[in-house]
């Protein structure tokens with residue numbers, strides 16, 4: 001593993017930065033968890049590629065710093081650094097395509113209660129979600145994770161996503177997909193991830 005210094009910039013929320021935080025926890029790698037709000041965010045926004053967060057600042061051994069925006073680019077980068085990307089090119093592609101599908105699910109979650117189409121979108125999501133989970137269930141391999149016995153960033157991103165699903169839907173959301181339920185539990189039971197979940201800052205989302 002290259003010896004880099006990491007700073008992860010995001011708001012004081014789990015949101016789109018949380019999978020990266022779980023990956024740091026699992027790898028046991030130190031980083032600065034920078035949480036910006038108000039004036040501090042307004043001052044920093046112009047420095048952020050695309051004016052958004054999360055962004056990961058990586059300082060290499062020569063002191064040069066590299067700013068990586070976009071949550072999934074950050075996760076892919078960390079997956080490669082931490083040995084969570086998959087061991088061969090097809091497993092790497094499998095973790096990639098699963099993560100694209102998780103993002104499809106994430107983007108359909110209706111967070112904004114003030115949206116005039118809130119009820120309609122919630123209804124659509126309620127119909128979509130069980131079908132999406134059913135489609136994912138066969139992708140859990142015999143070893144218990146999406147790539148088999150080996151934990152990957154796909155398992156981590158999925159488990160963070162299910163946290164949100166449990167919060168916005170209900171705690172039984174995975175009851176009809178036992179393999180996914182077990183996978184999530186195995187990820188949450190990883191000692192370093194469990195420690196992060198217990199000690200992380202408490203935020204609404």
Ligand SMILES: N[C@@H](CCC(=O)N[C@@H](CS)C(=O)NCC(=O)O)C(=O)O
Pocket residue numbers: 015016051052053054069070071072
């Ligand atoms: N596709 C980007 C989306 C980033 C994004 O939407 N960031 C939001 C927070 S979740 C943001 O920075 N909002 C503040 C702003 O746009 O000023 C990613 O996955 O990182």
